Amino acid sequence: MERRRITLREILCAAALLAVAIGLYLWSFARPAGGTVVIEQDGKTVYRIDFTTLSEPETLEVNGTVIEIGPNGAWFVSSPCPDQICVKAGLCSRAGESAVCLPQRVSLRITGEGGVDAITG
């Protein structure tokens, strides 16, 4: 029996399959690890927002603090507390990053895998 030859169509099909696979592979890597910000007040979750899909920044007020959430992450804009540690913490964008306002008992934290699990210091 004569051996059949591989046709152009088959090569194209295989190439397309390979392209899709590589594309999927890269997409699953490039997907941002930290995409959700969890805002808590005194141990209770008050907001859980996926910020990667936000088209424009959102401003929230939680127990006197003002938190802004943009497509890159979340941060404390202002707080009535005396030390302003929460405001100085700045933008939290990677998974595991967090800012806490101790006097107001408000915290924001980026969740998801791929980042850090905790912070020391």
Next chain:
Amino acid sequence: MKARPVKTTLRNLPEPKAKKLALLLGAVLLVLVILIALFPLLDRTEEPYTVTTYAMGSYVQQSVYGKNSETAAVTAADAVQALENKISWRVSGSDIQKLNSAAGKDWTELSADTMEILEIAQDVAEKSGGAFDVTIAPISRLWDFDSERNTVPDSDQIASFLPYVGYEFLRLDTETGAASLKNLNNAVDLGAIGKGAACDVAVEAYAETGADAAIVSVGGSVGVYGRKESGADWNIAVRDPNTDGTLGTLTIVSGFVSTSGSYEKSFTLDGTLYHHLLDPATGYPADSGLISVTVLSDSGARSDALATACFVLGLDEGQALLETYGAEGIFIDETGVITITDGLQDRFTLTASGYTLAAQA
């Protein structure tokens, strides 16, 4: 000769069968390729239960994995609160308040938790030559960094209270589980060991409630329990002492991490930085050339105490102290040089700029 039956092989497969086989193989290949392509996503399937509560004058941040994660987190938070009620000198009826008010008079019976912390405290105090000392209370109350009054106490006042600071004034009777302070003016403040001890009780709670894995941070002291399902190590960001960002990442498998930094509770007056890490020998903020020390050991209380001791002692004596405990550490001095002990050389990745790593000893 016998006629051998014709064997069906790939070469002589009838056309319809060959087409079917090709289709089947193609489908299997497609599914395989898609699964492999999505492999990086598998890494992220396990989401922990996270919660931030408040105790010990700080935050308690937990990420707990496993079926019982929420119960485990609640149990751990309660355990930390219960510990605060035993070891805070501010809480009326606490072990430490009773001990302080019986100073110079009588022995005080203590709970097992408090006794255990005091034993660790006294051990580190002895081995550090008093660089870590829980009897600092008469002086730390003068400075009162928590009040944010931001004033420097009168030097006469510091001089008059300093003689009452000394770990030898605190005596422990492990047989009866009691402690006493020698003079009326002696007092104990567990502020420099309490957050680490809180990590210890949280990790005990995870073990008791059957959590799979967990990480807890109490005001910057961190404890880990178990291993994540993915098998990945725990990544702990070390705060940059000069900014509010991240200095680098420390990767650990088990244990407890604590950091003492001069940037934490501090104020600047007339160009001088006054921070909360007081030198028990002088009654003033320690001036050892370090701005931050991070310690890894097998106990939260010990890590916390050692971080403070190392900060007060400075780089050389601090390293020697860690060696006696088989603990590891990261020392950052005021010129931005980072010294890492041997056991952490491959476990710390520097990401911040403006720092240099000291040559390995």
